[in-house]
Amino acid sequence: MILEIQNLHKVYNNGTHALKGVSFEVKEGEFLVVIGLSGSGKSTLLRSINRLIEPTSGAVRFLGKDITHIKGEELRKIKSQIGMVFQQFNLIKRRSVLSNVINGKLGSLGTINTILEKYSDEVYKEAYSCLEIVGIGDKAKVRADSLSGGQQQRVAIARSLMQNPKLLLADEPVASLDPATSNSIMQYFEKVNKDFGTTVICNLHFLSLVRRYATRVIALKAGEIIYEGLPSDINEGWFKTIYGEEAEEVEIK
Amino acid sequence: MIKNTDVDLFPQKIISDKKKKDDKFNLVKAILLDIFFVFYSIIVVQRAIYLKYIMDIHDLPFSWNEIIILFIASILIGTFWALTRTSLSCKLFGIAKDNNVTKWTVEIFAWFLFDITFIAGWVVTKISIVSIFSGEGLAGAERLFGAMFRPEFGIFDDALFAMIETIYIALIATLISIPPTLILSFFTARNLMKDNKISFAVYYILRLILNFVRSIEPLIWAIIFSVWVGIGPFAGMIALLVHTIASNAKLYSEAIEGIEEGPVEAISATGANKVQIVWHAVVPQIILPFLSFTIYRWDINVRMATIIGLVGGGGIGTMLMQYQGLARWHEVGLIILMIAFVVWIMDYISAKIREAIY
Numbered sequence: 001m002i003l004e005i006q007n008l009h010k011v012y013n014n015g016t017h018a019l020k021g022v023s024f025e026v027k028e029g030e031f032l033v034v035i036g037l038s039g040s041g042k043s044t045l046l047r048s049i050n051r052l053i054e055p056t057s058g059a060v061r062f063l064g065k066d067i068t069h070i071k072g073e074e075l076r077k078i079k080s081q082i083g084m085v086f087q088q089f090n091l092i093k094r095r096s097v098l099s100n101v102i103n104g105k106l107g108s109l110g111t112i113n114t115i116l117e118k119y120s121d122e123v124y125k126e127a128y129s130c131l132e133i134v135g136i137g138d139k140a141k142v143r144a145d146s147l148s149g150g151q152q153q154r155v156a157i158a159r160s161l162m163q164n165p166k167l168l169l170a171d172e173p174v175a176s177l178d179p180a181t182s183n184s185i186m187q188y189f190e191k192v193n194k195d196f197g198t199t200v201i202c203n204l205h206f207l208s209l210v211r212r213y214a215t216r217v218i219a220l221k222a223g224e225i226i227y228e229g230l231p232s233d234i235n236e237g238w239f240k241t242i243y244g245e246e247a248e249e250v251e252i253k
Numbered sequence: 254m255i256k257n258t259d260v261d262l263f264p265q266k267i268i269s270d271k272k273k274k275d276d277k278f279n280l281v282k283a284i285l286l287d288i289f290f291v292f293y294s295i296i297v298v299q300r301a302i303y304l305k306y307i308m309d310i311h312d313l314p315f316s317w318n319e320i321i322i323l324f325i326a327s328i329l330i331g332t333f334w335a336l337t338r339t340s341l342s343c344k345l346f347g348i349a350k351d352n353n354v355t356k357w358t359v360e361i362f363a364w365f366l367f368d369i370t371f372i373a374g375w376v377v378t379k380i381s382i383v384s385i386f387s388g389e390g391l392a393g394a395e396r397l398f399g400a401m402f403r404p405e406f407g408i409f410d411d412a413l414f415a416m417i418e419t420i421y422i423a424l425i426a427t428l429i430s431i432p433p434t435l436i437l438s439f440f441t442a443r444n445l446m447k448d449n450k451i452s453f454a455v456y457y458i459l460r461l462i463l464n465f466v467r468s469i470e471p472l473i474w475a476i477i478f479s480v481w482v483g484i485g486p487f488a489g490m491i492a493l494l495v496h497t498i499a500s501n502a503k504l505y506s507e508a509i510e511g512i513e514e515g516p517v518e519a520i521s522a523t524g525a526n527k528v529q530i531v532w533h534a535v536v537p538q539i540i541l542p543f544l545s546f547t548i549y550r551w552d553i554n555v556r557m558a559t560i561i562g563l564v565g566g567g568g569i570g571t572m573l574m575q576y577q578g579l580a581r582w583h584e585v586g587l588i589i590l591m592i593a594f595v596v597w598i599m600d601y602i603s604a605k606i607r608e609a610i611y
Contacts, residue, residue, distance in 0.1 A: 015271065050522055080524030090515035092537045103533055107524025114525075115532050156519070163523055 001064070002028045002167060002199050003049065008058035010044050010223075018044040020223040021058070026167075031193045032201045033210045033231070036220035037243060042203040045220065046169045049201070050082045051075060063166065080107030083160030083198075087172040089152040093145035097136070097155050100144050101127040104162030130158040134188050150181035157188055168192060170202040174209070182206070186213050207234065279346040280335065286342035288331030290362070294369060295323050301373040341366075401586030408584050412572060412591055419568030420595065422486050422561075423554035426493035431547060434498050437463070438505030439531065445509065466499035471557050472564060479565040489566025493554050501550055508542040509535060545607045552603035559592050 003026040010019040018041045026032055034042050047053045049060055051067070059068045067078050083104070091100045105123060106114055113119065131137045134154035139147060144155060153173060160168055170189060174182035190213055193200045204210050210217060211231045219227035219234075219242045227238055240247065304310050334340040343349035344359045384390060439445060441463060446456035474492035482488050512535060520534040562570015569592060576584040 052518055052522060076524040076526060078524070079522060082522070084519065084522040086515060086519060088515050090513075090519035092516050092534065094537050094540075103520055103525075104523050106520065106529045106533060111526060111528050114529055159519075159523070 001025050002062070003201075004059075004061040005045075005049070006059040006061070008045070008048060008060065009056045010041075010048060010053065011056045018223055019048065019055070019058075022220070022223070022225055023058075024218055024225060024228060026199060026201065028199055029193070029197050030199055031190070031213060031215045032199075032218065033214035033216070034201065034203045034218050034220060035205070035207070035210060035242065040220040041223040042220055043171050044223075046084075046171050046201065046203060049167075050079055050084060050169060052084075076107055080163055081166050083163045083165030083168040085153070085156050085160055085168070085170040085173045087175045089149070089156045091144040091152055091155055091159075093143070095144060096140065097131070097142050097144055097147070098124075098127055098140040100155055101130055101140075101158045101162055104130075104159035107163065127158075127162060130161040131155075133161060133191070134158050148181075149177050150185060153177065153181075153185050154188060157185075157192070161192065165198055168198050168200045170200065172203045172205065175205060182209065189213065207239070210234075276348060279348045280343075283340065283342035283346050283348060284332050284335040286345070287335040287340045288328050290341060290366065291331040291334070292324055292327035294366065295327060296320075297369045297373045299323070301376050302369060306372070306376045397582055400582030401589065403583060404587035404590055405581070405583035406587060408576075408587065412569065412588055415562075415569040415572045416591055416595060418486055419558045419562065419570070420555055420599075422490045422566070422568055423493065423551055423558045426490050426497055426558075427547060427551040427554050430494055430497040430501060430550075434501045434505060435543070437498065437502040438509060439535075441502055441506040442509035443506075444512075444514075445531065445535070463499045463502050466495060467503065469496075471496040471561055475561040475564050475566040484565035484567075486567030489558060489561040489568060489570075492561055492566060493557060496557075497550055497554060501546055504546045505539070505543055508539045508546070512538040541610055544610055548603050548606050552599045555599045556596055559596075 005025070006023050008019050008022045009017075011017050020041075022041070022045060034045060036042050044053065048055045049062075051060075055068060059066055061067065062078060062082070065078075067075070070078065092103065099117070102119060102123060105119075105126070109119070109123070128137060128140065131140055134157050136147075136151055136154050136158075139151065139155075144152060147155065156173075168189070173189070174185050177185060186209055189200055189202060192198050202213075204214075211234075214231045217227065217229060217231045217234065218225055219238075221242060227234070227242060234242075300313060304313055331340075335342055338348060338350045339352075339355040339358050340349070341359050341362050344355060349355045349359070437459065440455055441459050443456065446452045471492050474495050475489055478488040478491045479485075482491065516538070517530060517534040520530050525533065558566070558568055559570045559573070562568045562572070563574050565571065569588060573585065573588045573592075576588065
């Protein structure tokens with residue numbers, strides 16, 4: 001078991017109860033997709049795993065180790081093993097693609113060296129090979145904000161690959177991309193999952209993408225898990241339960 | 254397996270409790286503000302408008318007893334008014350009753366406050382159209398302007414040197430201010446300091462000190478330092494330096510507070526430490542605004558340096574003060590002309606540089 005979540009609660013300071021006792025387990029090599037309406041707690045769940053936010057109660061176990069309350073150096077070590085990709089890409093816009101990718105390695109490099117930006121040849125080689133994996137090796141010297149949305153997300157994936165992550169979290173990685181680009185980005189996640197055996201947990205909106213890429217699905221509604229199973233088992237009835245009676249499925253090719 | 258943690262959470266209750274508490278707190282604030290409004294109105298109407306303007310009494314009698322009685326009256330009226338929930342303050346804090354009484358009292362009282370403030374301001378400023386257009390006054394102004402429009406170029410060399418001194422005072426003050434301002438700005442940025450209590454205390458105290466330092470004008474700092482290190486350019490430079498640090502630390506830290514949180518989140522998710530997060534996620538986002546503020550500040554400092562000279566801060570201001578004291582208006586004319594020219598040039602250059610870096 002790479003990840004075990006036990007009865008996780010999160011109450012924000014403004015009183016929002018975002019997670020209400022979420023429990024599930026993730027096996028190594030899975031491609032788990034979390035679906036649900038906006039505000040159902042998907043982002044909170046993902047950020048509770050790598051502790052970008054502090055869960056209110058419950059437990060998170062990563063590789064058999066309880067990481068819910070660890071701090072400092074220990075927490076950074078765990079964070080460096082968990083990659084994360086965001087909806088808004090979150091690149092440093094004014095820096096080059098290459099230095100954005102190298103940023104993924106910060107957790108395992110010395111502070112002084114990273115401030116002076118003195119990196120060994122190996123680090124550069126690794127960064128280039130990560131860029132090759134997502135097919136934009138030729139863009140290394142370009143400024144990050146000069147790339148298209150899809151290319152920026154590929155840089156973000158390369159940045160997370162720099163971490164050699166055991167677990168890759170993706171928070172609605174294709175929500176700000178067009179349908180064609182969405183599909184190609186999802187293919188990179190699939191490639192990482194299949195070729196490197198990296199476990200992927202991904203928040204998604206489009207069911208057609210879920211059916212194509214997920215090995216297992218969890219559906220959240222108002223902070224609770226209401227569905228857990230295979231993507232192919234999500235029928236019309238489940239769809240209405242998850243997204244509400246009004247919802248209609250949108251196809252994305 | 255991990256033990257199940259018992260959870261006892263009632264978000265709805267937390268929210269409704271918070272709202273009740275907020276309402277109470279807002280009512281207290283409304284009462285205090287209403288007391289102030291009433292007291293202010295009484296004082297202004299009675300002293301500035303009635304006694305000074307209508308009765309035309311110049312030396313107003315002052316007694317603490319009278320003030321205290323008026324204040325107690327204000328407390329009673331203000332408290333009562335706020336408790337009816339129809340007052341202006343209730344409206345401002347969002348706890349007023351939603352009816353016509355509120356609407357009318359708020360509107361009438363707001364206009365009343367504005368009007369009496371304007372009238373009182375007029376009275377206090379001693380605005381007088383007559384003195385602008387009096388024959389004697391106009392003649393004096395004509396003599397002065399006449400002299401200034403025929404500047405005396407005999408002192409051009411001296412004025413040029415003084416001007417260069419002024420520009421350098423401003424430049425050095427700006428340059429030296431950069432490192433301390435940079436360091437201070439990180440410690441006074443709320444988003445970087447709010448995580449734990451100690452850092453928040455540091456943030457709070459530093460902000461307080463900087464606000465205090467900034468609220469004292471460079472002119473006053475120049476007076477202080479001309480006593481401390483002696484009259485001359487050095488005093489002027491330190492005065493500018495102190496004020497520049499305090500002002501720019503605020504601007505810088507606001508730039509830090511305004512950065513995108515996304516990249517910070519992304520870098521912290523890679524397991525980077527605090528220093529690395531600041532250096533790789535915060536700094537790249539703020540370098541340009543910092544550069545721009547600093548160049549703009551140099552421009553401001555050149556202007557301030559001329560003023561600071563008036564109180565002994567060296568440079569062209571000191572020279573202006575000397576010739577003005579001797580009533581040599583032709584020389585004063587030349588100096589003013591040079592100041593205007595340099596300020597204009599600086600303004601233009603700094604705008605161009607700031608345009609270019611964005």
